[in-house]
Amino acid sequence: MEQIIERIDQLWQQFSGQAAADISKLPQSGSDRMYFRVKGAEDAVVNSAIATYNPHIKENETFLSFTESLKAAGAPVANVFAVNEEHDIYLQEDFGDRSLLNELEEKGFTADVFALFQQSLSKLAHLQIKGGENIDYSKCLTAREFGKQAILSDLLYFKYYFLDTLKFPYDKQALLDDFDALSTYLTHTENKHFMFRDFQSRNIMVKDGQVHFIDYQGGMLGALQYDVASMLWQARANLPEEWKNSLLEYYIGEVNKILPNPVDPVMFTIQYNGYVLIRLLQVLGAYGFRGFFQRKAQFLTSIPQALKNLSAFTGNRKMGIAVPEFDKCLQFCTSAEVMSRFEPLRADESTPLIVNIHSFSYKKGIPSDPTENGGGFVFDCRGIFNPGRFEEYKTQTGRDKAVKDFLEQRTAMPDFLNSVFDLVDISVAEYIRRGFASLQVNFGCTGGQHRSVYAADALARHLRNKFKVRVEVKHIEQEAKNWINP
Template sequence: MQQLVKLYQQWAGTEPAHIEQLAGAGSNRQYYRITAADGATVIGVVGTSREENHAFVYLDRHFVHHKLPVPAVLAVSDDEMRYLQTDLGSTSLFDAIRGGREAGGRYDLAEQTLLKRTIRALPDLQIRGANDLDWNQCYPQPVFDEDNVLFDLNYFKYDFLKLTGLDFHEMKLEASFRRFAKDLTSEPSASFMYRDFQARNVMLDAEGNPFFIDFQGGRKGPYYYDLASFLWQASARYSYKLRRELVAEYYNSLKQYVEVPSVRHFAGRLSLFVLFRTLQVLGAYGFRGLYERKQHFIDSIPMAMDNLRDLLSLSEDMLPYPYLREVLARLADMPRFAHREEPTRLRGDGYKTTEHNIYPAHPQDGPATFSKYDGKGPLVVRVYSFSYRKGIPEDPSGNGGGYVFDCRSTHNPGRYEPYKKLTGLDEPVIRFLEDDGEILDFLTHVYALADKHVERYVQRGFTSLMFCFGCTGGQHRSVYSAQHLAEHIHEKFGVEVRVYHREQGIEQTFSAKKKES
């Protein structure tokens, strides 16, 4: 706070008369309204990320230069952690249309006018704002690409879909995701993608004219994204008729800046981004609501599911991802969503994947796997025993390692004098461990995991898999476990297995069995 006051003093040449902290938004930035003795106000911002602040300041000055409706940055601290900007007042579009939102989407004419005015202004920022913009100044990256899409689709998969307990084929879903990502990024675009375009990030002046804020996450990308983000915001509950009118307003405004595609093409592309945004939103609601237990996000899940049902009513030509459609249709039909039960009833006890062959797929899904390691083969399994005191073994394949199992919960023969100089390869130690039985129960679970993993790797033609067993000294329990898993895998699958008892300096190779002709 003191440093923000110092920045104000340097800029204004006087002490502030009053400072008021404003309510926080979705980010970690803190906002303050600073009032001078004559009543003039500015907004002081304290950020937590220099890179994010730098991006905002650069974009803001660029937009101001192009005379776009944004606040003007007035002063920036040397470390770029604080800055001052013009005060746009206290009325956001989100606040101004509260009545229609609380009425379940029944917006009056005044609220509809504000929405249309805002959506008509968006292409001005997206198209004119992109002129001579240095995309390398954007944060955290300059361009919307396939990696962006896949990150958010996996966000949906891990933080929402898997929590529902819905059975799905992970590799086929991944294939749909990758094709979806290619389609979303296939159309060249040179516009500014706001990324977080929502009613909370639009401020209104006294005449109701929109000004845009919080665009620091923007980048080069397709203009459809922001339109989908704004009009299909779950809590807004815009009616079908109002959405159509707002899309038409946007389309007609866009034509003033660029050559636009046909209405049919535009509608088709927009539908893809609406689906993408819906899945993004569900992922966010799953994380913020189901993990962080924030009630606002929990309450929003049923509304997002309504948007999803609307999308699923579109033709397959509009959403050409058969397996993804199948999964989403089953998700939408789950009783807890069909009857709008509270999302707090979603289970967090895992998920199931199908046992079907991973390769067959619908022609429109594309290949079922995409790893650069697919089809190389044959598989080589490496199994290590080690002492935790000396660290976990490194993976020589460069893949980053695999399973690491901790044997220290089982009965340790090394505590008894007769076994201190022996290892897990010696008969007395083997008898001790097997008579005791704890190590056998332990390995039963290990075998179950290992068998599934080896089976899938053989199917996919992967070349390397690693298992490590650690105990206190890397002498008894870990050696026994590593040796027995190596023998088990070799016997069951016939692949090459290399076992390394690191602390004992022992290596052994079980050669791959020849396949019968």
């Protein structure tokens, strides 16, 4: 990490002529890319930038190539200020920390937020059609075009990583035949332009009332409808049906202002429905892969909303093609039986359960449990690499950002916690069901300062979000030192 920061500072100095005043790491997404905010002199023309470190050179070159073409066409993408010789670090314009998803979650379904969605769709239409005119599609990371094979790949992704985990008996050949028919149908479109591929509200930044787009390196040639489907049916956004319909109508109007031959709204919408389905299934496949196979518990908690979206779609939308075996599978996926598998029990006001979570030092011993129930879990965090070995972390705890970044990015803590969540969730669900009043979970490390504190807070956050259960956290060593207030 230190070497990466040094190299970022070198690139900033080449660009600005001065050393950076501050370089701070930003939260990492699911990719290998690492983002940093670089601060320069306040009076400089450019006093802030986002530095990206990515060891995948081809991906960087794709992003830089696409950015150059899109920027030249007036699309709202970032200026790239500098790229190092190795092409694994580049500096780009800083659009701040506020995404369209942040606006939606904090302000709700207001007129101002609706206007931002409209602005995003208007600029998307321009980016796709005008911005795509000079795109070098030979730079695409995977396929040049989102055609039949790419659609089949998304359908099979859903089949292997979600549908097959449900153990539903279906006619395999009939389903594959339906997949083939649907993918053939969806590729027959006259309007293929630049496809953003991951056009969601979290990839739309809002600054001074204007929207800006990031993370389009997965782009390729494809149907206009796919990006609109991605945005309007994003599970986390959970847009109302009237918003989806109104925004789709608005987008079609914006497209028809640009295209020399306007699209037929009815035919456009029918094919759009097919891409909505592809996008919903691709998301379920991703949640299944991350949750069932990579054992990342947070992705499993997103499945219920994704299934509700799929249910809403299959009950009201027509795709213009018959796929009977596929329909049978979709009906099962959205059945009450399947929904109940993923909807966790929720505590309510009558639930007596309190989960007591402690961090402690093994030097002082495992905390006792004074409740009638007794027992619970004790997790040993000493197998996780200790940030306390480094001088800069010795006076910090597992609640400090630098320590959190260390544990999340340089240790096996994420995998450790995924296993912890799997075990504790079983007991919490059963204790809620049976009306038990107490469960204790203890995390120990050498000093009760870094690893155990971080893990205790992470479990508390997970249980509150998933089960809405009452949780009480006590950091025994740190509260004794008055480093952390009770």
